[in-house]
Amino acid sequence: DTEVTQTPKHLVMGMTNKKSLKCEQHMGHRAMYWYKQKAKKPPELMFVYSYEKLSINESVPSRFSPECPNSSLLNLHLHALQPEDSALYLCASSQGWGINQPQHFGDGTRLSIL
Amino acid sequence: AQRVTQPEKLLSVFKGAPVELKCNYSYSGSPELFWYVQYSRQRLQLLLRHISRESIKGFTADLNKGETSFHLKKPFAQEEDSAMYYCAASGGGADGLTFGKGTHLIIQP
Numbered sequence: 001d002t003e004v005t006q007t008p009k010h011l012v013m014g015m016t017n018k019k020s021l022k023c024e025q026h027m028g029h030r031a032m033y034w035y036k037q038k039a040k041k042p043p044e045l046m047f048v049y050s051y052e053k054l055s056i057n058e059s060v061p062s063r064f065s066p067e068c069p070n071s072s073l074l075n076l077h078l079h080a081l082q083p084e085d086s087a088l089y090l091c092a093s094s095q096g097w098g099i100n101q102p103q104h105f106g107d108g109t110r111l112s113i114l
Numbered sequence: 115a116q117r118v119t120q121p122e123k124l125l126s127v128f129k130g131a132p133v134e135l136k137c138n139y140s141y142s143g144s145p146e147l148f149w150y151v152q153y154s155r156q157r158l159q160l161l162l163r164h165i166s167r168e169s170i171k172g173f174t175a176d177l178n179k180g181e182t183s184f185h186l187k188k189p190f191a192q193e194e195d196s197a198m199y200y201c202a203a204s205g206g207g208a209d210g211l212t213f214g215k216g217t218h219l220i221i222q223p
Contacts, residue, residue: 031207033211041215042213042214043200043213045210048209090158096208097207100148100164100165100166102160105157105158
């Protein structure tokens with residue numbers, strides 16, 4: 001299995017809802033990432049987990065809460081989001097060590113905040 | 115601050131013509147450089163990484179540390195090369211990627 005799988009593909013939620021985005025990989029990768037991509041813009045890094053520990057938080061608002069239950073799973077819990085949070089949320093994974101190891105991306109979850 | 119610059123937002127060339135997508139970087143230490151491609155309605159996927167010096171789908175990219183550049187080249191463009199191309203840099207290991215703004219490549223028949 002050489003894929004990163006993200007669910008759901010689409011999510012519409014109100015500003016008071018609580019929802020979660022899920023990401024799964026079975027490539028034995030030890031680093032997993034969340035990126036946010038607005039329309040016609042490049043992906044922007046949000047969080048990095050390395051060996052199931054949060055290693056990078058790019059000053060993301062606390063209404064986004066990541067979680068890494070095990071080495072294959074990565075969640076992003078959402079609460080009280082704002083309309084400007086509407087975007088494509090991408091998950092990626094990589095080996096986590098070694099030289100020039102690429103990141104593998106999922107298809108993303110397209111999030112719309114009403 | 116880490117920065118990746120792709121000066122061309124849009125590049126249009128005819129089929130069979132050479133293609134060069136420019137990428138310059140400003141990064142502390144020795145960054146790792148990648149080219150990612152996103153075809154219409156498909157996920158972001160790795161095209162090339164600098165350390166392997168490989169050719170994928172006819173594309174090559176050479177790291178020039180003196181000019182801090184990592185330009186992507188192909189001698190003869192094909193229509194199926196039409197896509198969004200992102201240059202990206204990383205500090206290595208479990209570091210996140212810093213992307214350029216991307217170049218939309220259109221190959222005209």
